[in-house]
Amino acid sequence: MPHWLSIGLFIYRVVAQTAFQSNDNDYIQYRTLPKHRIIKWNITYHDRSAVAPGYWFTAPYWSHGGDKSTNQWVPYQIGPHIFDQDGVLVWSGSAEFENLNVYDFRRIDLPDATGKLQPHLSWMRWHTPDDMLSPGLTAIYDNRYQPKKILTIPANVVDTHEFNVKYSPNVLQIQTRLETIKLNELGRPDDEWGVWSSGFTETNLLTGEQIFDWRSNNRVQLDESYVTLAEDEHPSGDYMHMNSVDKNDNGDYLISARHTSAIYLVSGKDGHIMWRLGGKRNNFKKDFDFYGQHNARFVAVNSTHMTLSLFNNGAIDTDVRETVSSALYVQLDLQKMKATLLQRFVRPDGGISDRRGNMQALPNGNALMGWSWDGYMTEFSNDGRLLLEARFASDRHDSYRSYKFPWIGRPTYPPTLLSETYGVNGSELSTVFHVSWNGATDIEHWRFYARNSSTSAKYVIGSVPKKGFETAFIAPGYMDWVSVEALDANLVVLGASPDARTTPPEYWAATAPLPRPDNPEALYEKTVTGLPQIHNQVRESVLFFFAGFVASAVFATVMIYRRFLARLIVMSFSKVISQGYVRVWTEDVEDLESRDDESRSWKEKE
Incomplete structure (x- = not known):
């Protein structure tokens, strides 16, 4: 049987397999990853030459809490993934924790035995869906995709918003605790209610030493909240909902709380709140607003000014205050207590991210935004030009944050x-x-x-x-x-x-x-x-075969372009005449096709 027929059988088999599968054309199935379904991307480049180098780090999921175990087989399709800038898979870690949701998947750098920083991966897992009282965990893998640390997060404080290794090897993590308190601040001193208090810790990953521990109790009041309201018979217990924590060179901490719509500077010396930006107790005169924000970060700090970045959702899931979500660079004058908007990046599709999201300042000055819903992600230049839009082909998945990092992967396992x-x-x-x-x-x-x-x-x-x-x-x-x-x-x-x-x-x-x-x-x-x-x-x-192909291609080209070639020949001979050569072609090019067999007359030029 000829090779072309055996190859045809292979193509038929692949097409047949695809045709009789269920409609999952928003995923890719690879022969070498048979248990996986890899999410596809829809990508638009507005100026590819200006985007920052790196790989996309994202963790798709379809429901925040995840699905309970069943007897049905479910393909690996959620969890940590790395893609190149064409949306082509580089690494799927979906099988590492059996298809469970993970959050804040990113690159971190940790010191080796010599003190040199080495690239690692980190991600966080919440309770397992089968047991909401189970502990969470944080996984740290090296660039050979081998686990280096698996850190347990106690069930009573588990929170998966943040794993920020800014001053390696120290990590900043948020903790959430359920506590029963009097509702004095809501004017209901006789009522007790269960609330989730927020806090954070700074811990040395190598030694386990806890460097700092902060809690919101008696520092952030219930009446600062936009969701825990006195008039509600059963007020929301999630009054603060901290979603990010960062640290500066002075040793102070920047925290963001979604349900108070405020950003707080916390003293690294004694834990008191030094100021509030936004919210009901704002300390700054500002020329901008934000609401339900996420991912507040220090950009630059000196003795008199601070520059911050933040992701402005403009909404929470129960209340929409703005027409479109955005990301902001703002400057704080700490002497005049004045806050000024430096730059605003509007969500290009005009949508609202009423939960989740992040903004990442990239090394070349660009900014990457993860808008959460459908994994929508954009990159802007430092002068505000939209460079890139990308989103999952499936509307069944979202992401908590999206990042871009340089990465070199060297697996220990073979191809x-x-x-x-x-x-x-x-x-x-x-x-x-x-x-x-x-x-x-x-x-x-x-x-x-x-x-x-x-x-x-x-x-x-x-x-x-x-x-x-x-x-x-x-x-x-x-x-x-x-x-x-x-x-x-x-x-x-x-x-x-x-x-x-x-x-x-x-x-x-x-x-x-x-x-x-x-x-x-x-x-x-x-x-x-x-x-x-x-x-x-x-x-x-x-x-x-190759010679036959070339001959056929040449013949076809001549037949298609024969009139053009005839004109080209006449033009060439006209140039010969103009330069004084001795032969002139007297045939009319328009008659060439009908006179192929007739003799051509030549005459000597005078």
Whole structure:
């Protein structure tokens, strides 16, 4: 059977599998990640040349609390993921915690034994959906995707808003505690009610030493809240809802509380609130407003001024105050207690993010915003130009925050290689390869090998550029005991797969003997460069096909453009005449097609 027919069988199988699957065209399924469904992106670049370098870090989820366990199989599709700037998967960590929701997935840097900072990944997991009294946890992985620390968060204080390693190895984390208090501040001194008080800690990740512990009790009052109201018979217990904490070089802390719509500066010496920006007890004269904000960060600090960034939701889930969400840079004059808007980035699609979201100041001056709903993400230049819009193709998923970081992934596990043979008899077979390496970066090429037996020498049978997360390659013949190497741009080997056996043809005549693997030595030669040379029989077929293709292409081109070529020839000879040469072509170009067999007359130029 010709190679083209065996390849056709492979294409038919892939198309048939896709056609009879349920409608999940907002996901990608890879042969080498069969248990995963990877979310697709819709991406618009307005100026790609100006975007910051890096990879996208995001963690899709479909419900905040997650789904309880069932007996039904559910593909891995949520949790920590890294994508390149074309939306192509780099790493899926969905299987690390069995498809559970995670939050604040990002890169952090931690010191090694010599004190040098090394890149790591971190993310947080809330209670498991099956047990809302279970502890949470924080996972820290190295760039080889191996767990370095798994930190338990006690169930009574678990909060997954923030894992901020700004002054490594110290981490800032928010804690939430359920407490029963009198409602004195709401004018109801005889009533007791359960409320969630907010707080944060600073802890050394290497030693476990707690450096600072702050709680909102007796510092942030119930009547500062926009959701815990005196007139409600059963007021909301989530009166503050802290969602970010940051630290500056002076040792003071910046916290954001969504339900008081205020940003607070907390003294690193004694914990008192130094000032409030926004909310019912605002201390600044300001020329801007915000409401339900998230992700407040220090940008610059000196003795008289501060520059902050914040994500302005403009709403909470029960109350919308603004027409569109935005992200802000603001400057605080600490002497005049004046707050001035420096820059406002409006959500480009005009939508409202009534919960979640973040703003990340990038090293080149750009700003990345994660708008949460549908994973919507944008990047702006420092002069306010919209450079990029991206969102999940699925409206079933959201994200808590979105980040961009440089990243080099070097997995300890090998690449994943699948190989299958296609054909219906033994005369002509083809082997189809699929290869990927979950988490590896900097791969530019894949080099494929085959052996005649498990103990024989291996032969290079092909080398192809990496295309997307998963690369396909087709080789003539039934190749077995196959393997693959990942190469960088300089053809340096980054990693290799172990030998794998090839799956024999699925469709096979019942009366025909099963095929035996081909000897790659009979088809390919070893070369100094490591690139394969095909033996004469295959080489001649390829060259004959290529020559026929070239001849056909040339003939088709001449037929399509014959009138244009005739004009070009006449123009060329006109130039010859103008330069004083001795021959003139007297034929009218418009008559060329009808007079191909007539003789052409020439005359000597005077």
